[in-house]
Amino acid sequence: MANNHKSKRRRWIFLGVAVFVVVVGIVGGTTLLRSNNQIDPSKLARVERGDLARSVVATGKIEPLAKVEVKSKASGIVKQVFVDYGDRVRQGQVLVELDKEEVQARVREARATLLAAQAAQEASQATYERNRVEAEGPDVPFLKASVERAQRLHGDGLIAQAVLEDSEKAYQMALNKQMVALLNVSVTRAEVARAKAQVAQTQAALERAEEDLRNSTIISPMDGLVLSRNVEIGDAVSSILVLGSQATLVMTLGDVSEVYVKGKVDEADISKVYLGQPARIVVESLKEKKFEGKVTKISPLGVEKDNVTTFEVRVSIHNPSGELKANMSANAEIILEEKKGVLLIPEAAVIYDKDRKASLEIPDPKAEKGRRKVSAKLGISNGVKTELIEGVKEGDQVVLQ
Numbered sequence: 001m002a003n004n005h006k007s008k009r010r011r012w013i014f015l016g017v018a019v020f021v022v023v024v025g026i027v028g029g030t031t032l033l034r035s036n037n038q039i040d041p042s043k044l045a046r047v048e049r050g051d052l053a054r055s056v057v058a059t060g061k062i063e064p065l066a067k068v069e070v071k072s073k074a075s076g077i078v079k080q081v082f083v084d085y086g087d088r089v090r091q092g093q094v095l096v097e098l099d100k101e102e103v104q105a106r107v108r109e110a111r112a113t114l115l116a117a118q119a120a121q122e123a124s125q126a127t128y129e130r131n132r133v134e135a136e137g138p139d140v141p142f143l144k145a146s147v148e149r150a151q152r153l154h155g156d157g158l159i160a161q162a163v164l165e166d167s168e169k170a171y172q173m174a175l176n177k178q179m180v181a182l183l184n185v186s187v188t189r190a191e192v193a194r195a196k197a198q199v200a201q202t203q204a205a206l207e208r209a210e211e212d213l214r215n216s217t218i219i220s221p222m223d224g225l226v227l228s229r230n231v232e233i234g235d236a237v238s239s240i241l242v243l244g245s246q247a248t249l250v251m252t253l254g255d256v257s258e259v260y261v262k263g264k265v266d267e268a269d270i271s272k273v274y275l276g277q278p279a280r281i282v283v284e285s286l287k288e289k290k291f292e293g294k295v296t297k298i299s300p301l302g303v304e305k306d307n308v309t310t311f312e313v314r315v316s317i318h319n320p321s322g323e324l325k326a327n328m329s330a331n332a333e334i335i336l337e338e339k340k341g342v343l344l345i346p347e348a349a350v351i352y353d354k355d356r357k358a359s360l361e362i363p364d365p366k367a368e369k370g371r372r373k374v375s376a377k378l379g380i381s382n383g384v385k386t387e388l389i390e391g392v393k394e395g396d397q398v399v400l401q
Contacts, residue, residue: 058263064254074215110206121195293317
């Protein structure tokens, strides 16, 4: 009887253990299943409404619409500098003064040389005029007539031989004097020509010296901003007329009220770019701000590098505040298509099948792995965000793939 009681007690213990094991298995399986159906929150994104643009990006540098390297036409030593980088200047404003002492001395010397040459010209001109008058021989016709009359009177026996000879002698002397004067006219004419050439030469030398004097004051050729100042007081400046492009750079000026980004666009996208096309410009130092611009130039000639052909595109931007500085790195986002107030999902949430049909996965605890696939109709994309036309509604969550 005691054995029977022990046997029943043992069966109840085994039954309790078995029930416990089953319950633990069910609870554990349910917990495991639930944990498998949960989706990592970092893998979820919410459908939002916003603006989206499809664009082509051209990367380049901010360039002023007009930029001028100021170099001097005169050589000399910098005596005064009136502006510094960042200053605004007007056309004709004095930027730099070179030392004028040596140039002023050359001007005075050239003026004195010119005065001497002009005096020599006047003297030679006077001599020429005197010789010209003598060469015309105003007395010769009168003396010739006197000789002819004396010959008639001598033939009639009215005057002596001596009177006739005196008349002929006076006439011959006048002819000789006329011949000498004619020779002198040729000589003095040449002297006058040389004197005129000397005056012209000294006049040109004076004009060059005066031009050098004017050029020793360096003025601004344009309205704009001083982008760089490259000389200090006491620096030697070489003339651009002598050294050309190797001449000393004095300053760089630019008109930054209008700037542009000169970037490159791949040949696959260049057909979508046109003049006047809107663009947005972002610079590294002002990431939170976008500047509006438009396409103003498209190069007709592509450049191939590393088997990739690109075309140069210029995007111009109004910059009245001067926020955009020359040589800033910039991205010009050329807008191909833009939509406002549309549903947006991350591009990473889209699944494409072999036929390029799009679908999304949305959280669903009842579904296998806690997610369910739904078909979707998409619009434009910028590579990060995609327009959602049909599939889910605003505020819903989608699973990132």
